[in-house]
Structure formats: structure tokens, C-alpha cells
Amino acid sequence: MTRFLLARLGTALATMAVLSAALFLATDALPGDAAGAAAGADATAEERAELRERLGLDRPVVERYLAWLGASLTGDLGRSAAAGRPVGEMLASRFGSSVLLVATAVVCIAVAATMLGMPAGLRSGRPVDRLVSSGTVTLLALPEFLLATVLLAVFAHGAGLLPAVSLIPLGDSPWQHPQALVLPVASLFLAGVGIATRLLRAAVATAAESPAVEQARLSGERGLRLAWSYVLPAAAAPAVQGLAVTTAGLLGGSLVVETLFDYPGVGSELARAVAYRDTAVVQGFGLALAGTALLVLLLGDLVSGLLDVRSRSAAVTGGRGERRLR
């Protein structure tokens, strides 16, 4: 288990290094830069060059990347060219709100996916399964912005039940304004529940066909007891990994949803920074989002590894538990 954990951690760090380089190079390659944006449209070429030099933008890209990476590792993500505030501080003020948004959506997804995926997987091929499967495929096919727009049109503009824009007074947590959370969470929920349900359904269907579940049925286990004590433990490991993948996907989806509802999270600020060519913010926020996604995937692997009792025994091959070779 320890070896598995170390190997997995190593992979995550390597991925992070590659991602950070890709992120830095991509933002660097974008036409226009912070100097151009900060200097304004009517600045002369000399003024821009001077600003560029002051911001250190004239140095070679590798040198700038390494300097940025080094500074990032010590917690200094630079300073926003547009707002003039340190990126770390901006991130800290918005990160919690985004985590709250995504975590609430993930909890709702986990509950709904279990309640839909279990009966579908246990009765695969039957009407319940067909209904759930076609419903989730429909949801999967719809992009977040469309779902969010429909929700906005129905609940905010049509019925007027909920605010169209998540206005949260400065310094308040979104918790204090739950009505502002409802529509963003609902949009993310609808965006992620399809894939999560399908992954869980597949895991449950595989477990339901296993000899152990067949024997449990023949011994008289049925209904909730069968589902909870026999099927779910067998399906849990792949289901947890599925949920981790869904969560990582929602981090990207939150960018769209936060922008649409003007929710004060990482995503909406990132979208704004891209519009203003605020390179330091794009890089810092992008790094934070990528790191969080990798962390979520790592946690998913770790939890599903712990759920597999075979990996806990002392006889371990390559850190993955006693896997017989077939």
C-alpha cells in the first residue's frame, strides 16, 4: 500500500509539472499580454516596451517559467496586472466559495447516483434500467451552459423563485445566502449526475453478476440488504473512482456555471482574467484548479485502494494487492 501510494504520488507530481509547463507556455503564447492591457489602447510602442521590461516580460520563456514555478512553490503566485492585488490573496478569497459550490454538487450527485444507479444496475436490461440509462444519456449530451440557461429561464425569469445572479455581499460566505447557491449547484448537479450514475450503474451491474451475489441471492438475501451489504461493497471501489473523475470534471464545469451566475468563485474570476489577459491570475488560478483536480483523482485512487481488502494483506505484488494474472 505504501509503495502504491508513493508511486501514485510521484505520478501526480510529474503530471503537475507537465501541466504547469503547458499552462505557462499556453498563456505565454496567447496574443497580447498584461503589458498591453495595462498600458491601455493608446499607449505608444516605447511605453509598452518599458512596461514589459518592468514586468520582466522580455526575458526568455524558460527562465520566466522557472522563476514563476519557484515562486509558486513558495506560495507567491505573483500580482494581478489588472487589479494590482497579489494572486494568492485573490485565490484565497475565492477558493472557499468554489469548493463549497463543487462539494455541495458532488454530495448531491453521490446521493442521486447511488439511488438511481443501484436499482438500474441490479435490474440491468429491465424497464428501470432503460429509463435511468436513457435519462442519464440525455443529461450527458447537454452542455453545462445550456442546462444553466434553462434553469435560469425557468426558475429565475419564469417563476421568479430564485435570484438570477448570485449576488453575495463582499466578505460574506455563500453559506449565508443559500438561495444564491441553489441554481449554480443545480446546474453543476445536472451536468455531473449523468456520468456519475452511468459509472455507478456499470459497477453495480458487474457486481450483481458476480458469483458472490448470485450465492447471496440463493441464500435468501434480497432487496436493500442485498444491495447494501453485498453489491455496494463490491461496486464501491470503481464507483469512488468514477465519482473522483466526475468531481475533477466539475471543477472545469464550474468555470462556465460561475461565470453565468456571476458566482464569486475561482471560475468566474479566471474567466475575467482571461478576458483581460491577466496572465499572472490565469496561471495562478489555472495551477490551483489543476492541482485540485489531481488531488481529487489521487484521493479517489487512495480510497478505492483502501476499499479493496485484498490490497491490505501483506502479500502484495507491485503494490496493487494480490492480483492474480490471468
Place this chain on the structure above:
Amino acid sequence: MSLVDVTRLELTSADRSVLADCSLTIRPGERVGLVGRSGSGKTALAHALFGHTRTGIARTGGSVRVAGHDPFTAAGARRVRGRAAAYVPQDCASALPAERRIGWLLDRAARRAGVPRAGLAPARDAVMGSLGLDPGLARAFPHQVSGGQAQRVALATALLAGAELLVLDEPTSGLDPRAAADLVRLLRRGTGAVAMLLISHDHDIVAEVTTRRLAMEKGGLAVGPSDRPARPFSPPAPAPAASPRRSAEPPRPGGAALLRAEGITAGHGAEPVLRGTDLELRAGECVAVMGPSGVGKTTLARVLAGGLAPDAGRLWLREEPCPWPVTRRRGGDRLLVAHVDQDSRGALNPRETVAVALRRARRAALRRGLVPEPAAELLRAVALPAASAGRVPGELSGGERQRVNLARALAAAPQVLLCDEVTASLDPDTERRVLALLAELRTERDLAVLLITHSAAVAATADRVLELRHGLLVPAVRHRDRERV
């Protein structure tokens, strides 16, 4: 009134009739034995008593009554499954839920039978004691127990159900002779007035435990050929090709050691089952490994196959040092050793047809420039009908799955074959054919065979018989004496 009443039962799968016009009655307390060739529908009939058919099989006619209930209705199934009747499946190792401890499993069985919470521990200890299971095993997970122990755990859950009818599907197939004898004694005397349907290919055990024998033939039931006084066990005739080399003479000169292992220490948890085991296999040689259930025979095979890393020990293949995990062996060495696992259900991909499984193994061999047998030839060699190529493991019987496993192992054109209880679920006829096939491959292809078995008769076809005792391999004493039940 009869306890079991099966009338003209008909089960059909997409391409064949599984059971046709099958009628069976069992009176309360009566013990009925059911024998029949591998794949003749014995397990399908057992499942039907519980109102269960495997995917792809459907009941197309007839009726089933167990204690007056129709198990094919929801209400009837509730009264039959785990109440009126209890089932001990084939391939018990994969029929125990992997995520649950043995103790939990036994407690669930007792709870289903209505034992109050306070009575759980005494009930569990009593049944484990009567089946010779160490009480400490209650803390173990199914992957930590041997095939024979898993079989006894499954039997323990069935006994805890307190049913009027016990249906046992090949209960002795994973047991060593001593444990099988213990089990037979227990089934004869320790189960009270319980009625029993015992499915087995072992006519001897059927004769000892049951009072009436039936044979399954082409989907119907006939009065069993063994419905005559119990006769001494007659071992399968030794395969003719093997006999010239069965004498105790040393391996042929020049026969290089294909596989050599020294000081294998392996096992689950703190207590290793193998403690410095040595083994050598030469080309064309057949070595049998015997020993009581739980002694580490399966662990030895998995270690040699490279699926389970030992804590210590060294390995040579073709006299060259070789790493243990198969993933780290060199290309040519990967296909050198083939492994036929005891758990035939767990070893096959449930979604993959037999043809695809064989094709994959053959392609692996072709990539290495080896010449594997054609798939149809392999199926014929293991006595499987050509039609089985299109089936998935769930549509095969236990004995058929075992032979698919063997065919797949041979499809990779190995030089060393590790057979873990490869004939355990086979009727005597099919067992003879499989042993003859191994003998033929040894002479023609110089295949080295490690034969893990509980049957002294099967072991007698080997050049050398070793016994795994206290974690070491030692020459078996009196292996010619057939210590049988």
C-alpha cells in the same frame, strides 16, 4: 408429501436445451445423489430448486415445488432460499463476498435463520468447530483462506440456515482426501434428518452419503448407474503414454531443468504458508503436489506463475535467473510457464467468449514465434464440443470452465504447465481424457507439468509425487497407496 417435487422441468438457452422433461421427487430426510457428465445440466437443476436460472437460460416448461412453495414466484423464493433449502455452490472461493470477513458471513446466515444476536457467537463457534474450521478464521477475508476452507465456510453457512433440504454442488472437489472423508462423515451423521441433493462426479462419495442415485443424461434424469452397492474407488486407468516413465528412475539424462525455484517464502499475513520451498521441473516431467487443504499448494502455483510475489526465494527459468513477477520477466519467459488456476470462474473474463479467450492466448504465442494448436483442436483435445467456442463462462458448467482454462493455458504453447486441481470438477471419464492429454503433451512436446491435486489416483500418473508439509516440499510417503475416503 414430498419435500421436493420437480415435474417435467424444461430449461432452454438460446442455442440448446439444457434440461428436458426432468422430473425429480425427494422425500423429507431423503438423501439423493446426482451424477452426470460435466455440462449435463446438474447445476442448472440445482439452481432451479431455488427458482434461479443463470443469464441466458430460461424455464420453458414444467413446475418446481420445494416444501410446497414455487421458488419461481417472489413469495415462494422468499420461503425457499435460505429457509426451506440451502445451497452450497461449486467454486466456493469466488462465491464468498470478497469484502466481508468469514465471521460476518456466518453471522448473516444465522441471522437469516432467525438466530437472536446474543446467540450468534455460540452458533458460529459450534458450526466452525463441527466442520474443523479454526475459530480464528472468522477474522479472515475470503482471499486469505484456501479453496478447501472456502468450501467448508460455504457449507457452514448452509448448515446455519437450518434448512430442510441441503443442495450440495460438488462439495468435495477442492478437498484433500482426509478433509473429504471428514466431510463425508459429517454429511452422513452430522446433519440430522436433513434431506440432501448431492451433486458430484465422484461416484464414491455419492454412494457413501446418499441412499438413492440419479444420473443426468442429455438433460433428463435416469436411475443412476451407481445405484448399486458402493464399490471401491477405481482410479482412472493411468494414461498409456505416461506409463513408460512412471517408474522411479531419475529424469532422463540431458533433460534440462526448465524451472527451478529455491527458498520460496510466501503467504498471506504474518504467518507464511511456504517456508523456503524448493522445486525443480525438467522437460517432459510430471510432478504431483499433494497436501491437506490450506497448506499452500495454490499459493505455490501462483508464485511460480508470477502472479503473487513471494517474500523470499529465487527463480531460474531454463537455467537463467528470472524475476518473480511475470510482468518483469523477459518476453520469451512470459509464455514459458502457463497456469491453470483452481478458481476457474474467477480466472476467466465473464464477458469474453471461449473463442476470444483462446484467440488472445494464441496470438500471444504467435507474436513470440511459437506454434500454438488451432483453437478447434484445443477444444477437441480437452473434450469440449466445438459449439462451446461461442459461449461465455457463465453459460458453461464448472467442469467445462476448468477445461476452457486448461485449453487457454495450452493455447499459449507453454513449456511448463501448472495445473491447480484441474480435474477436480470432472467426471471419471473426462478426467481420464484430460490426464491422457497431459501425458501426450509430455511425450510429444516435452511439456513439464506440475499437478496440484487432492486425488491420489491423479497423483499416481505423475513421475514424482511431492507433499507440501509445514511449508516444505517433501517426497510423499506411500503415494502408491490410494488413501481414499
